[in-house]
Amino acid sequence: xxxxIEEAAPRDGLQNEARVLSVQERIQLIEALVxxxxxxIQVGSFVNPRAVPQMADTEGVVRGLRxxxxxxxxxxxxxxKGLKRAxxxxxxxxxxxxxxxxxxxxxxxxCDVAEALRRAESVVRExxxxxxVVQAGVMNAFGCRFEGPxxxxxxxxxAAVLAEAGADELCLADTAGCANPRQTERxxxxxxxxxxxxxxxxxxxxxxxxxxxxxxxxxxxxxRFDGSCGGLGGCPFIPEAAGNIxxxxxxxxxxxxxxxxxxDLEKLTVVRGFLETIVQRNLSGRYGRTGCRL
Amino acid sequence: xxxxIEEAAPRDGLQNEARVLSVQERIQLIEALVxxxxxxIQVGSFVNPRAVPQMADTEGVVRGLRxxxxxxxxxxxxxxKGLKRAxxxxxxxxxxxxxxxxxxxxxxxxCDVAEALRRAESVVRExxxxxxVVQAGVMNAFGCRFEGPxxxxxxxxxAAVLAEAGADELCLADTAGCANPRQTERxxxxxxxxxxxxxxxxxxxxxxxxxxxxxxxxxxxxxRFDGSCGGLGGCPFIPEAAGNIxxxxxxxxxxxxxxxxxxDLEKLTVVRGFLETIVQRNLSGRYGRTGCRL
Numbered sequence: 001x002x003x004x005i006e007e008a009a010p011r012d013g014l015q016n017e018a019r020v021l022s023v024q025e026r027i028q029l030i031e032a033l034v035x036x037x038x039x040x041i042q043v044g045s046f047v048n049p050r051a052v053p054q055m056a057d058t059e060g061v062v063r064g065l066r067x068x069x070x071x072x073x074x075x076x077x078x079x080x081k082g083l084k085r086a087x088x089x090x091x092x093x094x095x096x097x098x099x100x101x102x103x104x105x106x107x108x109x110x111c112d113v114a115e116a117l118r119r120a121e122s123v124v125r126e127x128x129x130x131x132x133v134v135q136a137g138v139m140n141a142f143g144c145r146f147e148g149p150x151x152x153x154x155x156x157x158x159a160a161v162l163a164e165a166g167a168d169e170l171c172l173a174d175t176a177g178c179a180n181p182r183q184t185e186r187x188x189x190x191x192x193x194x195x196x197x198x199x200x201x202x203x204x205x206x207x208x209x210x211x212x213x214x215x216x217x218x219x220x221x222x223x224r225f226d227g228s229c230g231g232l233g234g235c236p237f238i239p240e241a242a243g244n245i246x247x248x249x250x251x252x253x254x255x256x257x258x259x260x261x262x263x264d265l266e267k268l269t270v271v272r273g274f275l276e277t278i279v280q281r282n283l284s285g286r287y288g289r290t291g292c293r294l
Numbered sequence: 295x296x297x298x299i300e301e302a303a304p305r306d307g308l309q310n311e312a313r314v315l316s317v318q319e320r321i322q323l324i325e326a327l328v329x330x331x332x333x334x335i336q337v338g339s340f341v342n343p344r345a346v347p348q349m350a351d352t353e354g355v356v357r358g359l360r361x362x363x364x365x366x367x368x369x370x371x372x373x374x375k376g377l378k379r380a381x382x383x384x385x386x387x388x389x390x391x392x393x394x395x396x397x398x399x400x401x402x403x404x405c406d407v408a409e410a411l412r413r414a415e416s417v418v419r420e421x422x423x424x425x426x427v428v429q430a431g432v433m434n435a436f437g438c439r440f441e442g443p444x445x446x447x448x449x450x451x452x453a454a455v456l457a458e459a460g461a462d463e464l465c466l467a468d469t470a471g472c473a474n475p476r477q478t479e480r481x482x483x484x485x486x487x488x489x490x491x492x493x494x495x496x497x498x499x500x501x502x503x504x505x506x507x508x509x510x511x512x513x514x515x516x517x518r519f520d521g522s523c524g525g526l527g528g529c530p531f532i533p534e535a536a537g538n539i540x541x542x543x544x545x546x547x548x549x550x551x552x553x554x555x556x557x558d559l560e561k562l563t564v565v566r567g568f569l570e571t572i573v574q575r576n577l578s579g580r581y582g583r584t585g586c587r588l
Contacts, residue, residue: 182551207547207550208502208543212547214506215510253475253501256501257474258476
């Protein structure tokens with residue numbers, strides 16, 4: 001079965017960069033990535049621009065995009081206000097995330113897990129009522145930089161509320177990049193048994209376990225993965241969290257295993273170069289850096 | 295089951311470095327690594343010092359070492375002469391490798407696969423007759439930088455000759471770092487069904503698939519893996535081949551999964567720092583670079 005990769009660089013990636021891109025640059029990046037064959041892409045988030053200036057005027061980005069048919073353009077929202085902004089500019093896919101860590105929830109969303117979950121649940125219900133497709137996810141599902149291990153029961157409880165509210169897809173996010181493949185296998189198995197909606201994984205690569213985690217989940221049937229071109233990203237509220245797994249390495253892994261993604265790896269390498277120019281540093285990710293291209 | 299990690303930095307690592315270490319420095323590195331709890335270590339190779347000056351006077355290294363009981367000190371040999379040198383300095387573990395790629399065999403061993411196999415077979419028989427433990431392996435078992443995919447039948451044929459000759463352990467080496475986990479799973483499954491001696495894996499990390507390959511093999515029951523502190527290494531005869539998987543990341547992976555290795559990860563991080571000073575550049579490997587140590 002073909003893999004559905006979601007490109008996170010224009011959202012999770014850019015929000016961690018010191019340089020704030022113009023709306024036009026963000027549009028150019030998104031269109032270039034879609035042109036590589038990326039089937040799903042995160043275009044931005046509807047958050048307070050004072051908290052995350054990199055994501056200011058995501059409306060302008062959404063309105064300015066030449067949208068390609070069949071491609072999912074998704075933005076992150078945290079509350080009713082964000083959902084209203086997304087709907088107002090005609091976006092029909094949103095994502096809403098709740099952290100399973102109390103400390104991270106306070107830093108990331110300004111409220112405890114229970115309150116963040118109430119907001120997210122209401123976002124899911126309102127979005128569904130308005131005909132918007134919702135991916136709902138659990139951040140720090142595999143552990144927290146501040147709190148260490150997170151009980152699986154809490155991750156399941158959060159996900160159950162979001163699924164019950166009508167989420168079209170669940171996502172497990174390893175926000176701090178501390179998942180290992182054995183743990184990934186266990187949590188994914190439990191999720192596949194418990195929930196009937198599709199599951200996606202959003203993995204970071206702090207310790208280099210990212211692709212091993214992808215493989216463990218894929219072996220169980222997961223086909224939806226986030227990646228970020230050049231491994232851009234991190235979390236503005238978690239020190240030393242590395243970026244997402246690099247989309248080019250994710251694509252390369254599946255192509256090497258004979259599994260199609262629909263993404264043109266050589267074109268993606270060009271976009272990665274463009275991104276390196278923008279952020280003015282070497283990005284992580286292996287494919288395109290190594291001369292060996294088997 | 296506990297994992298048996300073999301440290302390759304003093305052999306596969308150093309042979310790729312421009313700077314030639316003194317015998318005393320090599321001894322210091324080996325002893326520091328053994329002091330981290332490394333149960334098996336590659337101390338050097340008995341090759342022509344004109345071809346690989348970094349490995350000159352491996353006799354001096356072996357003789358100078360304060361050996362710790364229970365630790366396997368192993369050197370690489372290619373022919374009868376190398377075996378004689380290893381035996382003469384009292385080494386009781388050797389490794390002999392044959393490349394499954396004709397092009398790589400010519401560059402690495404100066405002869406074709408058939409001739410390299412004849413030499414290796416005779417090394418295995420002579421070593422066994424002399425009471426020396428032999429690990430015998432297949433280089434480029436997962437593909438070749440020059441020839442692309444390598445037929446599994448050829449890898450099996452080479453291994454069968456070495457097993458028949460009496461090898462105590464077989465090793466599959468991904469010399470160019472082009473294995474993917476699906477392929478690793480298939481080849482390892484075949485090996486475990488075909489051969490009764492233990493199997494070890496020597497993986498490089500060119501594309502960042504190394505730990506995913508480790509996980510795939512471990513799931514099938516493989517417990518013997520090579521690593522190189524700091525990801526040092528490559529292959530002097532393969533352009534752009536990255537180093538081995540970093541021992542610290544390999545150890546971290548297993549510890550994170552709750553599987554013991556007997557290695558002290560914090561001490562290993564200190565040795566990695568020492569290695570960075572020696573080679574005067576940043577090494578790869580994640581653990582110890584990232585602040586996050588879950």
